[in-house]
Amino acid sequence: MQMSSIVKTTADILFPFILIYGLYIIIHGHLTPGGGFQGGAILASGVLLLLLAYRYTESTKIVRQVVMKSFESTGLLLFIIAALSAMVIGAGFFFNWLSPGGFIFGDVVAYGSAVANLNTGGLIPMMNIAVGLEVVGAISVILLALLSGIKEKI
Amino acid sequence: MRRKISIILTILMIGMLGVIVSGLTFGEPGEHPMDRYFIENSQIESGANNVVTAVLFDYRGFDTLGEAAVLFTAALGATLVLRKRRED
């Protein structure tokens, strides 16, 4: 199906902004409402905008299924590695060993209302990024698979 | 006949849900000590200002691992079911 050039131009203009907004939601997941799942869904909605605006044969050249599959696998692997990394120093699975006083994301916060400090949270921001990568890959793969059922003629 | 059974089943299920719900009051949650602990200690222990994220990725990490695995499996299943056939 061929969309009009208005739709294509709008998708081209809006796509970078959706990308930046999704990345903002992912990276600030431990400070503001949001997180890996929500930001990944926003990024995938940007991908869906591109897929709908262009013809199926064109859009699969922009959004390649192999890239999205590798995103998905990399995200899940990073998540498991981040969980396993606590076992290296002798703590349990999923222990947040970076949180108080680690070298990165390690600022100490006190109880109560606080200002937004990006350098806190320990493993949580890393897991947010990993999960965001996994969600955008998984939703894009599902969308590509569902779109491949459409006949080429229309 | 089948339609009648369906309607009776629907009314039965709505009634069961209504019985469950009728004992609850809106605005007064049945608070568990776990919730109090999360609100008071999660900011100091995990360093994250967002309590929901701290619960999701720190205290209940196994839940999130299973969730990510389910999403991965769903993507795998969708590509497997809708793969290109040689005929048709």
Next chain:
Amino acid sequence: MIEQIPYLAVVLIAGIGIATILLKKNLIKMIMGLAIIEGAANLFLVTLGYREGGIAPIFTNAPGGEMVLPTVQAMTLTNIVIGFATTALLLAFAIMIYRKYGSVETNNIRRLRE
């Protein structure tokens, strides 16, 4: 009675979903019914954790006061993702059934009828 309206909404939405699954014969509409039941479950979870006059469980520039319960909100997030995964997989199965039988009406899918 007036303060029970969110719970009544949960029962109503879940009833609509159950009736859709049981009474409709189109597979796509049955999947829609399942999605409606998921929405009812999400609303029920969030309603269970609401506290009168509570604020969101986020400490960034928090205005002060009691917070609503955080655990049910995390469960809601889990439920949304799982619901998305099941809906996607069921739609893929519906596409496969349509390719094989040429219809998504359960009356026309002979081998499922026994």
